[in-house]
Amino acid sequence: xxxxxxxxxxxALAVVAVALMxxxxxxxxxxxxxxxxxxxxxxENVALLEAVGGGEADENFGKLYxxxxxxxxxxxxxxxxxxxxGRILCYAPTKSAAALLSGExxxxxxxxxxxxxxxxxxxxxxxxxxxxxxxGKDAGDSGDEWEEIGVKTLSQQQVI
Numbered sequence: 436x437x438x439x440x441x442x443x444x445x446x447a448l449a450v451v452a453v454a455l456m457x458x459x460x461x462x463x464x465x466x467x468x469x470x471x472x473x474x475x476x477x478x479e480n481v482a483l484l485e486a487v488g489g490g491e492a493d494e495n496f497g498k499l500y501x502x503x504x505x506x507x508x509x510x511x512x513x514x515x516x517x518x519x520x521g522r523i524l525c526y527a528p529t530k531s532a533a534a535l536l537s538g539e540x541x542x543x544x545x546x547x548x549x550x551x552x553x554x555x556x557x558x559x560x561x562x563x564x565x566x567x568x569x570x571g572k573d574a575g576d577s578g579d580e581w582e583e584i585g586v587k588t589l590s591q592q593q594v595i
Contacts, residue, residue, distance in 0.1 A: 473510035474550045476519070477564050479503045480541055486523055500538045501525050502546060502556060524556045532558035 483489070483501040491497075502524045507515040526532040531548075534540040535558060543564040549557040 470552070472550045473548075474515065474556075475508050475510075475545065475547045476502060476504055476524070476550075476556070477506040477543065477545045478524075479505065480535055480538070480544045481523070482538065483523070483525070498538060500536055500541075502535070502544070505543075518553075522554075524550070524554060527551070527555055527557040529558060531560065532556075535561055 479502070480500050481503050483499045484497055486501060486503060504519045504522050504524060507519040509515060526536050528536065535544065535546070540561060540563065544561055545564045546556065546558055546561045548559040551557060
């Protein structure tokens, strides 16, 4: 039996190849751009076929995920939103991208890595993005420190 990660890797590699061909097919008189930038991107980890409005999904390769960009910056902190916001980036099939590719890490995520050719993301690290409320606090922070005091005694009373 073929390892599931191998199947996902093969499918992701095929998606990356198609994305690179499409990026290079936009202009016949120029060579495809393969510049590599270190980036930090926050966005939604979405099912690839659903995001692009594709057809019926294959049971092995139809569950691949990609990153829909909401916020992007390079390693110098320069904002890249004007060129990347709203775009869908495919993940290169690496071990560090396995949880993203398979959809284990869903929803809003922050990914650090290398952006190759403007459409392929080689993931170095990924984590769930921190949700913020309107006031800039973390979503789970109610501002009441009393709720954070742990119970440390056998009588189940809080110790101050």
